[in-house]
Amino acid sequence: MTSTTETTATAAAPGRRLPVTDLSLVVLVGATGSGKSTFAHKHFKRTEVVSSDFCRGLVADDENDQSASGDAFDVLHYIVGKRLAAGRLTVVDATNVQTESRRQLVRLGREHDVLPIAIVLDLPEDVCAARNATRPDRAGMPGHVIARHRRELRRSLRGLEREGFRKVHVLRSPEEVDSAEIVLERRYNDLRHLTGPFDIIGDIHGCSLELETLLRKLGYDNGAHPEGRTAVFVGDLVDRGPDSPGVLRRVMGMVAAGNALCVPGNHENKLGRYLKGRAVQHTHGLAETIEQLEKEDARDPAFREQVREFIDGLVSHYVLDEGKLVVCHAGLPEKYHGRTSGRVRSHALYGDTTGETDEFGLPVRYPWAEDYRGRAAVVYGHTPVPNTSWINNTICLDTGAVFGGRMTALRWPERELVDVPAEKVWYEPARPLVTEAPGGREGRPLDLADVSGRRIVETRHMARIGVREENAAAALEVMSRFAVDPRLLAYLPPTMAPTATSREEGYLEYPAEAFAQYRADGISRVVCEEKHMGSRAVALVCRDADAARERFGVDGPTGALHTRTGRPFFDDEAVTEEILQRLRTAVGAAGLWDQLDTDWLLLDGELMPWSLKASGLLRSQYAAVGAASGAVLPKAGAALEAAVARGVAVADLHTRQLERATDAAAFTDAYRRYCWTTDGLDGVRLAPFQVLACRGRSLAAVAHDEQLAWLDRLVEHDPTGLLQVTRRLVVDTGDEESVRAGVDWWLEMTGRGGEGMVVKPLQALAKDGRGRLVQPGIKVRGREYLRIIYGPEYTRPQNLERLRQRFLNHKRSLALREYALGLEALDRLADGEPLWRVHEAVFAVLALESEPVDPRL
Template sequence: IGDVHGCFDELTCLLTDLGYSAREDYSWHHPEGRKMVFVGDLVDRGPRSPEVVRLVMESIRAGSALGVPGNHDVKFMRQVFGKKVQLTHGLDKTVEQYAAWELQHPGATRQAAEFIDRLVSHYVLDGGRLVVAHAGMKESMQGRGSGGVREFALYGETTGETDEFGLPVRHNWAAEYRGAATVVYGHTPVPQPEWLNRTLDIDTGCVFGGQLSALRWPEREIISVPAQATHAEPGRPFLPADTDGGAPGLTAQQEQDQLLDLSDVMGKRGVETRLHGRVTVPAENAAAALELMSRFALDPRWLIYLPPTMSPCGTSQEEGLLEHPAEAFAYFQQAGVARVICEEKHMGSRAVVIVCQDAAAARRTFGVEEDAGAGVCYTRTGRRFFDDDALETAFLDEVRNAVTRAGLWEELRTDWLCLDCELMPWSAKAQELIRRQYAPVGAAAAATLSDAEEALARAAAWLPNPEITALHERTAARRRMAADYTAACRRYCWPVRSVSDLKLAPFHLLAGQGETYVSRPHDWHMAMLARLEGGIVMATAHQTVDLSDPGSMAAGIRWWEELTARGGEGMVVKPMDFITTGTRGLVQPAVKCRGREYLRIIYGPEYTLPENLNRLRSRGLQKKRSLALREFSLGIESLERFARREPLRRVHEAVFGVLALESEPVDPRL
């Protein structure tokens, strides 16, 4: 709870909103046993300092609160103990209020001073994850006790200069903070609670007509109540002037994030993740990622997530097939998963779409300029998907309109969303790759094999011979395979002349304002995203499979066979829970099961020849699956860090990690 400064009425309103209630001994308690932690400056300037001190003192005595002293509290204490202090900055009001209070509560003034004298300089809470001090606490001082530590906790650090208001200029220690613990402090009033580098200034100037704020931990939820009056005028203005509806200003964190530091993403790094422990990023991989990001990536302020790679299912022994749903089901059965969801796999390009309700929401959340638009679409390597600004704007308008029609802004209480999608056609992004790599293979094979087949047919007719006949049949089969390869490629290509020629299939609703949605099951994601269907947005066909029911699994296999028979790429099989942990740790978030004809694009036209298929069946999946788990963990980590309002450098540590791991030597066909 931020600096109260004698604002007793606002404090009781805030505590009521937080779920606390008063007892006869004046202490306040929460029904769930939560504790209040006061950051100091209980007294001065406000109208009811004695009541505030009594509430805090009795709550601490009852075990329902903790508190640290503020500089105003210490000055009041010194005055009571007979030290020579000036009755300025509101201390005169506190002395006057206690003089009147003594008439009904003899000895209360001395009792309050002794209570303040017993308070410790700062607290380290929640296993070292949370530090509370009045004016802040450097990482090197946390948990230590000395005169210097107490001095910093009370006053922070000043430069020795004074500003135009005659007040000391404070050194911005929070701008340099790199500690692992979150530091919550007050002392310097700000219009809104201000996050910066895992620190939070919670003093929102209630006594000056602002508001009284609290941070609920570990939820990181901020609750505020407005001041009931302006009880004092600040020495330095801190409330923003009326902007007449102009663009919102940047937060302190967004201001600092304008300049990124190479040292935050270079060299060998160990990135701590919630899901998979420490993920190591080799220095050479980090250098490759930095090169790619520096040359090709979009504005890094949008870059909050990169999607992970995905492993295929185990290799099938079914005749003529390399992949089959039975192997996907078997993997999840062995991991102890009861239900999976099978989602149609669209042959497009992976796309991350961030769509904001308007440009103001984009500026508030991502700190981008007013002309940066209200969203972005980028590839799995962080490049902007569209080179044409007008096409991107029209595309984002389509997505935004779909979200608005579905009512998701209101339902999810957000003004932005991050979606993981497939964007079609494949040729929309891979045109150059198709022209230089895939199309020449089909054209060359068709030309040479057609001529060879024709020549062998003439030879067989002129000179019947078993070897010539066999070679002719083999060449004819190869020519048909080449034709199947070309047909498979063409199925995923069509011209894009306007936004209406695009198709977007979202399959993950990743994050919105202040939260990620990775705790929701996949059927929730499918249901929410199906509501966006219309225009260019299409729903992803899916089917749930009960892995304890052979009939359900057989139905899932038939569904895959029907999908692939009509030219579909295949399906992705996922455990129903977005994040699933088995007996051996984190389970693959998804495995892909691709169709026979689609795999011609991946392995080449003739991969179905028995000798080729037998060789491919020896492919190893261990490296790919390890890579998929590490990238998935980093992707979730980056989203959660962004949702917690962590510095952009912390978000990018995980984002760059995903891209860096893509440099690992893993068979790209898997």
């Protein structure tokens, strides 16, 4: 933009206001004794000023030790660099009369993409000498030093602009210095004070019909929104389409009326150079725009000049909404946000390329969005994609309207996408639109950088979810050593929140609290599903090896069967394939391949028995406790009984020991229910309770009664006996009789030794009255099952009272975050996004599992 690059090199009149950009490198220039330090401390914060004298004192304990100047300026440049990197206004207080000293400072400004500004104190030699004479540390300074400084300053004065200073302010008398006023100016790209709401509109390319349709859909009437929303255009308004002048008139009018903001695209940049008479190639749609403008000249001769001025005034990018939002054309890494330089403008207009070209002769763009970790959401366009989605808090809105795709807008802060279809293919693209996530490369291998370090994952149902670096490292250890092939790891189920702690006598958990929570969330109907005595299992079943190869890129396996932490259930791949084959047969016989129009299914379920996967835990922990209590407590009880018979006063102790023996026996009975002998697949059971996804569709929002009906058919058509039905009961949370029936069902089931039940909203993907996700399931575990978790004697009144002080908020938060990530993984999988995008959300679930939380909850 012209106004950001104009240079002022005029003498300041008394009382003159000196504009200084709020993020800039201010270089004070003047001979010794000219009053630079006094000026700096009068107009700037003490912390903003970096003085060469101070740095000299740091390294030599003497601010006047000229022999330490080399080290002192090393320190000065280091401090200046750190301040500029942090985005802080920095003032350099040194003579800076030599070209080389200024060159290093200008270079620092360019490295950090801030404007260098010179304030020159060009005071007479006698004034400088008189001031030095009053300072004890300068009284003995030779007179020729000031004369030399003055000569060097005079030689430099006219060339400061050429050295790279964007503004030069010259003060030539003590009166001018004393009366000058520093005025901090906001950067042109800094619109943090504007908080919206905004409607950010992607690349238009002369498609005026589609633009008008989209504006109407967004609620605009003749360019204005009745609710005061502001449109923000990401550039590429012109070229290729049928009516670039019409688009320009609409956008220019909205900007002039204060109803819109606009950043330039590379096509506006090229058109602007053409309108200034520069030599540019009439390619990539510019020829069509020139022809349209020539026709417009006859109707409105002033229009061409208005367009030139409009383009000339566009700012490379905007920082909006308190710094939460950045809008540009081609994307912008965080280090460039709010910065001003040619490099920043170039990246905002064109992005960055790898230096390679694809098979269509077009440059391969560097996938900057994959590496983005910034806190501000970056909304951009430039590279057309058929479907847009969030990547690391960035989103591309160019969905190829001019190529027959769609024109897309993003409502902010709602993060809602709105689009309209193209009227037709207005321009044949050089490269066909392909299913490629913006910033990504279709089919590229999974990469360590996809999951390492601190991460922010955008989800559609809970906005941004953060993953700490240490949690990612823990998950990476598990994934790299134990997990199934990550290409087959399409989903990890979330942890499940327990019901609120019960005050029912003798119980820690009770169904009434689960029903009450859903009633409070506005959920009227829930389904109670029995909790199976096994381990959570996810099954990816492909119709054949070709289907597995086409979607998941594996050669050989026809799917996967893994735990909730991504580990394979069986070390023997042949056993896994046998289970997949049985599932495949049942799916085919039940007609689900055809009904769901798919060649793969993702199932959530429970694999039994528990001992199949947890045999080591059973032996080392539960069986050891049972064996020890069985060996010790009967003998202790017998000894105490004999003592009582002899008249020893140990009756109370004897009673307590009998109670301990009873509790220990109950503990042993409880965990033994989860163990039975298996031989190969004989004795193994799989109870599926949800179909998660299939080709082109996430099924996570399908109501649970419909889900369970599909799975009943699956069990019915399994000739091998592998699959097991999940029993269920529907409860109306507002009906006391229905709630009582649900409680009785749970009591009957757990009384027979069952683990308990999971209560879920009947309509999946449920939200409360404020639009927030509610828990997808609340587990209510049986009284005897909890003996395994909390110990044999947990039902003692004093122990129960202590356990009722458990804290559930972190567990509930974790369950919801993992649920949102799981939904995101399913959506990305169904949308056909690259597997690295799916895996990003999957890996985040595993990373969150390393957050510290009571494992008994």
